[in-house]
């Protein structure tokens with residue numbers, strides 16, 4: 269399977285692909301995300317807006333699976349849910365133009381839950397169906413796959429051949445949160461400043477990892493910047509601390525060998541990691557292809 273990763277960020281899709289698959293190109297406009305990507309993967313990367321790629325270049329990748337993780341702001345409350353009227357949604361037209369020109373075997377898209385019911389979803393799915401694709405789509409959260417952290421996302425998989433809708437059995441019990449966290453003494457830099465703890469006392473989601481059902485909220489790129497609705501915090505015997513970027517990567521399902529390069533500030537690391545994918549969920553979505 270030759271995979272093209274559009275809006276690749278730090279490589280959530282590449283991390284989910286089986287070793288026998290080959291990622292042949294990865295594209296993102298964010299140079300820093302691409303640097304993290306290159307630190308972990310050796311295949312070709314391009315720093316560019318997806319809308320600036322020529323069809324000749326895209327065709328030259330000879331990708332079987334095209335994976336798209338476009339920006340989610342047009343479909344979030346924080347981003348004002350302007351849907352196709354949001355200038356950031358203009359990439360959808362560019363993406364569809366490339367798909368129509370090349371008709372790859374499989375086309376996958378990941379976005380936030382708010383994508384469901386949007387004009388962009390109608391345009392995306394309607395266009396793919398009109399070009400002969402079979403489409404399967406659903407909301408999937410890693411909590412359905414034993415992960416003790418929420419990240420519900422809408423996944424759309426389109427195939428030139430019919431996709432047989434997979435069934436997820438009953439969700440197995442969650443793995444203990446503590447398994448994903450670092451142990452030991454934490455340096456003070458990871459403590460949440462007392463001023464923030466007091467000011468947002470009722471709004472911070474502080475989780476005791478020793479509780480058997482402990483579960484974290486979805487981490488966003490605003491973690492460490494916006495104290496509320498951007499992720500959870502850990503209760504320790506000494507106070508409250510932030511969740512480190514490496515711990516979030518673990519919760520997302522990135523392999524142990526995955527590393528953030530030195531030189532990133534923790535705010536930059538949180539922003540990149542918070543933008544990424546649940547590798548665990550993407551692995552599940554990729555199994556849909558074996559049911560084609």
Ligand SMILES: C[S@@+](CC[C@H](N)C(=O)[O-])C[C@H]1O[C@@H](n2cnc3c(N)ncnc32)[C@H](O)[C@@H]1O
Pocket residue numbers: 275276277278279280281295296297298301316317318319337338339340359540543544545
């Ligand atoms: C939701 S994130 C996807 C992250 C990625 N899947 C990962 O695993 O890190 C969206 C990504 O799209 C990139 N992006 C936004 N607009 C873009 C554009 N017009 N062309 C290319 N990349 C873009 C952002 O830099 C960001 O990395």
